[in-house]
Structures are given as C-alpha cells and as structure tokens.
Amino acid sequence: MMSAYVDFIRIRFLMMLAYRVNYYSGIIIYAINIGAYYFLWQAIYGDKQVLAGFTVAQMTTYVAVSWMARAFYFNNLDREIANEIRDGSVAVQLIRPYSYLAVKLMQGFGEGIFRLLLFMVPGMVIVCLLFPVSLPTDPKVWAIYLVMLFFAFLINTQINMLTGLFAFFVENNEGMMRMKRVIVDLFSGVVVPIAFFPGWLSVAMNWLPFQAITYLPTAVFTGRTPLSEAWGVLGVQVIWFVVLLVPILLTWRAARTRLFVQGG
Template identity: 80%
Template sequence: MMSAYIDFIRMRFLMMLAYRVNYYSGIIIYAINIGAYYFLWKAIYGAQDTLAGFSIDQMTTYLAISWMARAFYFNNLDRDIANEIRDGSVAIQMIRPYNYLVVKLMQGFGEGLFRFLLFMIPGLAIVCLIFPVDLPTDPVVWLTYLAMLVFSFLINSQINIITGLFAFFVENNEGLMRMKRVMVDLFSGVIIPIAFFPGWLSAIMSWLPFQAITYLPSAIFTGRTPMSEAGEVFLIQLAWLLVLLVPILIMWRAARQRLFVQGG
C-alpha cells in the first residue's frame, strides 16, 4: 500500500513537470514580491539598526526565505477536494482501496517536491543575486530548517484539508477558501513578521497554528530565534500536527455518513 501512495507523489510530480513553464514565471513574480517588500522595509527601518528584534539584514533574509518556503508548502488541496465533492468524483475515490485524505496529502507532497526543486531552490539563488540576503553557513541550521519546513507543509496541508472538507456540509466554500488563504499569509508571518504585531494580537496568534508554518521556522533560520530554542519550535509544530488531526478525523467521519453530490 505504501508503494501505491509513493506512486501518487511521483505522478503529481510528473504532472507538475509538464507545466513547469508556469512555475518558472512564478519565480519572477516571487522575486518581484520580495523586492517590493525589501524596499518597503528598508524605508521603514530608515536609520534604525533593528526593529522588533530584527536587523535589516535579518529582515531581508526573512523575506527571501519566507516567500520561497511558501512556494514549497503552498498547495491547492482545499480546492481539489472541494471540486471533487461538487462534481461527485469523490464518491468513486471513497470506494477505492486507499485512504482518500492520505492520497490527497501525497499528491500535495508531490507538488511541493516539484516546487522545492524547480521553484524554491533556483528562486532563492536568483533572489540572493539581486538582494543582500545573508544565508547561514552552519549546515545544522539548514538541516533544522528543512525539517521544520516539512512540518510547515504538513500543517498547511491539514488546514487546507479541513477547509476543503467543508464542501461536504456547505454548497459552496469558495469564500471560506479565500479567507483561509488570506489568514495563512497574514497570520503565518509571510507578509508581516509576527513580532511586529501588537502584543495582545501576537499573544492570540501564539495559540493559533499559523505561526508554526512560516514565522517560527524562519526566525530560527535568520538567527532571530537562537538554535537553542529549535526544540521548542519542533514541539509546537508537532503539537499542532496532532491537534489538527482531530477536526480532520471528525469531519471525515461525518462526511462519510453524509455524502451530498451536486449535479449527480
């Protein structure tokens, strides 16, 4: 059975490879986004050396690695699940001899692997040539960050799966998917690092899973959070990974007992 799931990773990777030109253009778009935020933050810093614990060099590195990491963990599992529920093809998927949600996760990982190799790595290299990005030289930092990035993918995918499964209970969850995307980008720290939020809001966000997707791993990578606290970050990511399994299992159980297909 595991080999079958691995095949789903391979097939999604090959499917993405057929449309790789779209992702090459995406590198340019991400570089433009990073550039826009770089000049914005440079103007905000002015003559100041640090803001909210970030130096300007750390902020530049944070912007680059956060946006490029987004290329890896981002996926459209919520939209894929919602579309299959609406067109009724999920009924066929549910009677096949594999777990539907695990298949979706494997497909998302195949897409993420493609993005990592052909989007994130070359994109980061290009950005480093354009902007003063200060990458760490310690291989332990890189290995730690890559491990955290896998958790980022899993947590983001769980949130997407939960959002997609809502299509079982509402006729159209398009608005919910859009709201989720904005919340992930904003509250995960891609747009604004969580350290810059007001104290009361950052306290609330510390109880949400979004920080475990981008902010905490990127803070370790840039040195804003010392490596001695990496274990705590892993524990937070692991905790959210387990916590998010609960609503997924509850919703999946309810969905299997109540399947409503629109249009036959």
C-alpha cells in the same frame, strides 16, 4: 500499499513537470514580491538598525526565505477536494482501497517536491543575486530548518484539507477558501512578521497554528531564534500537527455520512 502511495507522489510530480513553464514565470513573480517587500522594509527601517528584534539584514533574509518557503508548502488541495465533492467524483474515491486523505497528502507532497526543486531552489539563487540575503553557514541550522519546513508543509496541508472538507456541509465554500488563504498569509508571518503584531494579537498567535507555518521556522533560519531554542520551536510544530489531526478526522467521519452530488 505503501508503494501505491509513493506512486501518487511520483504521478503528481510528473504532472506538475508537464506545466513547469507556469512555475518558471512564478519565480519572476515571487522575486518581484520579495523586491517590493524589501524596499518597503528598507523605507520602514530608515536609519534604524533594529525593529521588533529584527536587524535590517535579518529582515531582508526573512522576507526572501519566507516567500520562497511559501513556494514549497503552498498547494491547492482545498480547491481540489471541494471540486471533487461538488462534482461527485469523491464518491468513486471513497470506494477505492486506500485512504482518500492520505492520497491527497501524497499528491500535495509530490507537488511540494516539484516546487522545492524547480521553484524554491532556483528562485532562492536568483533572489540572493538580486538582494543582500544573508544565509546561515551552520549546517545544523540548515538541517533543522529543512525538518521544520517539512512540518510547515504538513500543517498548511492539514488546514487546506480541513477547509476543503467543509464543501461536504455547504454548497459552496469558495469564500471560505479565499478567506483561509488571506488568513494563512497574514497570520503565518509571510506578509508581516508576528513580532510586529500588537501585544494582544501576538499572544493570540501562540494559540493558533499559523505561526508554525512560516514565522517560527524562518525565525530560526535567520538567527532571531537561537539554535538552542530550535528544538522547542520544532516541538510546537509537532504538537500542532498532532492537534490538527483531530478536527480533520472528526470532520471526515461526519462528512462521509452526508455526501450529496450537486451535478455532473
């Protein structure tokens, strides 16, 4: 059975490879985004060297790494799940001898591997040539960041799954999916690091999973969070991964009893 799930990773990777030109153009788009944020933060810093605990060099690296990390963990599983629910094809998936949610996770991971190898890595090389990005030299930082990046993928995928499963309960969850994307980008720290949020909102983020997607891993990578505290940060990610399993399983359990097909 495990080999079957591995095949789902391979198949999704090959499927993404067939449309790789889209991701080559995506590298250019992400580079433009990073450039826009780089010059914006340069203007915000002005003559100052430190803001909210970030030096100019750390902020430059934070912007580049956070956007390139997004290239890895981003996926459209919420839309895939919602479409399969709406057209009724999820009914066929339910009678097959495997876990529907596990299959979606494997497919998302296959897409993530593709994005890592053919989007994130070459994109990061290009960005480092264009902007003064300062990457860490300590292999321990790289090792723990890769582990944290994997958990960032898991947590983002869990949120996508949960959003997609709501299509069982509403006729159209398109608005919810769009709202989720904006919330994740904003509250995960991609658009603005959480350290710049107002005090009450920054405290509220400690009780939400979004910071575990981008802000916490990138803070470790840029050196804002010392390596000695990195295991505690990784522990926060693990806790959120476990906590998010509960609403997903409860929603999935309730959803299977109320499937209705709107057409197809």
